[in-house]
Amino acid sequence: MTRKYELVYVVSPEATEEQVTDLHTQVEAIVQRIGGQIEKTENWGRRRLAYEIGRHKEGTYVLEVINGGGELMKEIERRLKVSDLVIRYLVVRVDEDQAIMERSREARTATARRRRTARGLPPDRQPGEGQRNDADDDRDDRFDMGGMDRMDRMDRMDRDR
Amino acid sequence: MPPKRSFGGKKTRAGAAGAAGKDGQRRPMFRRRKVCKFCSDKIDDINYKDTKLLMPFVPERAKILPRRISGTCALHQRKLRTALMRARQLALIPYTTE
Numbered sequence: 124m125t126r127k128y129e130l131v132y133v134v135s136p137e138a139t140e141e142q143v144t145d146l147h148t149q150v151e152a153i154v155q156r157i158g159g160q161i162e163k164t165e166n167w168g169r170r171r172l173a174y175e176i177g178r179h180k181e182g183t184y185v186l187e188v189i190n191g192g193g194e195l196m197k198e199i200e201r202r203l204k205v206s207d208l209v210i211r212y213l214v215v216r217v218d219e220d221q222a223i224m225e226r227s228r229e230a231r232t233a234t235a236r237r238r239r240t241a242r243g244l245p246p247d248r249q250p251g252e253g254q255r256n257d258a259d260d261d262r263d264d265r266f267d268m269g270g271m272d273r274m275d276r277m278d279r280m281d282r283d284r
Numbered sequence: 285m286p287p288k289r290s291f292g293g294k295k296t297r298a299g300a301a302g303a304a305g306k307d308g309q310r311r312p313m314f315r316r317r318k319v320c321k322f323c324s325d326k327i328d329d330i331n332y333k334d335t336k337l338l339m340p341f342v343p344e345r346a347k348i349l350p351r352r353i354s355g356t357c358a359l360h361q362r363k364l365r366t367a368l369m370r371a372r373q374l375a376l377i378p379y380t381t382e
Contacts, residue, residue, distance in 0.1 A: 131333070131374055133374060133375065170376075172375035173372070173375045173376060173377050173378040173379075174375055174378050174379060174380075176375060182375070184374075186333070211373070211374060211375060213370060213373055213374050215332075215370065220329075221329075224328040224329055227328055228328055231326065
């Protein structure tokens with residue numbers, strides 16, 4: 124049973140580049156040993172942490188997408204927990220969510236196409252078709268805070284008169 | 285009297301109560317109907333790595349913006365919450381400020 128996992132780990136800012144790549148090869152070795160594969164590796168580089176983690180204010184983020192079983196991830200987690208250089212890590216299983224996403228997207232395009240053909244249009248959107256972008260986009264007032272906003276509008280209405 | 289709050293995220297088009305003004309006159313309150321950002325933009329994947337997407341839902345005090353204010357639908361608010369909590373764990377987003 125192979126599953127897809129995303130692993131993100133934060134390496135201490137004191138670690139050298141070599142140590143970071145070393146950590147990656149260690150993970151790779153475990154993956155190879157237990158029988159899985161690394162689908163993707165991404166190094167996000169050094170980033171500011173949103174909060175301090177044990178005196179550290181920065182960290183190097185590395186993302187690995189791994190295909191494998193639960194046992195494999197257990198082993199990787201154990202190793203990361205032991206390592207002093209890794210200050211934080213997160214393992215998330217993603218295959219199920221991705222499958223759901225795929226399905227909903229397909230369903231959506233299918234209904235869109237069906238509706239379009241019912242209206243006698245070509246199934247796919249033609250370039251230059253559709254609503255023009257409104258200059259007065261109301262995106263920013265999606266988060267209007269109830270009270271403040273109400274006061275503000277009342278003011279405006281008073282002025283208008 | 286404050287206008288009745290609707291907790292459904294669907295904002296009343298004309299706030300039914302209509303706050304009484306200074307002169308005691310009742311006037312209709314116009315509130316734009318709030319819509320779920322993720323539904324309207326057709327974002328399926330609320331990803332914890334995408335801080336740019338998540339940040340508007342984290343107000344100053346770093347709490348999670350309630351859907352009463354943001355208008356996010358129940359399904360997407362749930363997904364948003366897990367994404368935010370994962371991002372917090374990785375220190376991409378703060379738990380609190382100060």
